[in-house]
Amino acid sequence: MNEDRCITCGDVGDEMTVVSCSRGVCAAADGTHHEVELSLVDVRAGDRVLVHAGVALQRLEVDA
């Protein structure tokens, strides 16, 4: 998580991986788990999402 950035001014989005949809838990790139609101996206465990201010805004496509 970008703790040295202003998340609003930087329009910061963190790419995370969904660990559990039922518990709303995602894993950040450094492996830490975070509570994330997933109601704005259709995802399954293992999907990657863009997270801003604790909310997933977009499901990210898998790289080709």
Place this chain on the structure above:
Amino acid sequence: MRFVDEFRDPELARGLAAEILAAVQPGRHYQVMEVCGGHTHAIYKYGLDDLLPANVELVHGPGCPVCVIPMGRVDDGIALAHEPGVILTCFGDMLRVPGSRGTLLEAKAAGADVRIVYSPLDALRIAREEPDRQVVFFAIGFETTAPSTALTLMRARADGVANFSVICNHVTIGPPLRALLEAPDLRLDGFIGPGHVCTVVGAQPLEFIPQEYARPVVISGFEPLDLLQSIGLLLRQLRDGRCDVEVQYSRVVAREGNPRARQAMADVFTLRPQFEWRGLGLIPDSALALNDAYADLDAERRFALPGVPVADPPACQCGDVLRGIIKPWECKVFGSACTPDHAIGTCMVSPEGACAAYYEFGRLTRTRETV
């Protein structure tokens, strides 16, 4: 994007810089505005401005919600923090934004209960844990952040968390850009659009720019190669006589945005008739307030706030920086009386403010190049 390095490859960056050079007309001076503070930060962190031809000038826009908060709204937040029994929650960068009589950080030092959160959902959790206290969230941000506040309010309503409320300062991306395009003292050739705002709103809110003002827009990601590619795509539109909203950041941004996020916002918020933007004055339809259905969770209706507009300090030239009229190093107090450790204006407070970015990455003095 699985590997960050591929978007920071210096060899690829040089290739994109060469494509930019091939797209520009010699003798023409281009002014391209990057709207988002995150883009400003990345441009100077990676020295992208040094890769651009001398006749391509980057103009920094007002896409920094901390930077555009007027001092009077900060005073309202400080007044809330001093209300008996209130816990005032906010994002970290709001702590050092100066009001007319100090900052939230100074209020905290004086005994007010001010707490940093990383999400409004964290503020709601505090309200559940402290049922005898009033927890207020000082909401800021563009449409990227507004959905998180909307969802939090919906959850507070659904779960009956009555000791929670929001003072809403969410702003919208289109109206300030229209205000800049109408300004007689600013001539812009095109815009680098905010990537994560557009993840929510899509491309449509920016389409008035090519349609009504004949300026192209490229919605960009935040890595160095994203920005270089976006500047290249913009210059190519100008060269080819095209004028569209183009999505460079297609790995994240869908042209239709996130309809569910917009519905959450529509369920909770209403557009304010006007809102004061630091440096830009009053802009119609540019900010959100809680609608009547959520009046009981609106801190502006629950508490008596000063609500007094406050003029910026005379020495502060943040307004001219936010409107792109001057560069940070052209401000009389940049780097002297105004530094990150002792900020007079908001452009120096936020890490993504233009002044903070210039200061941090060593752009302390420059001269304007005329081409």
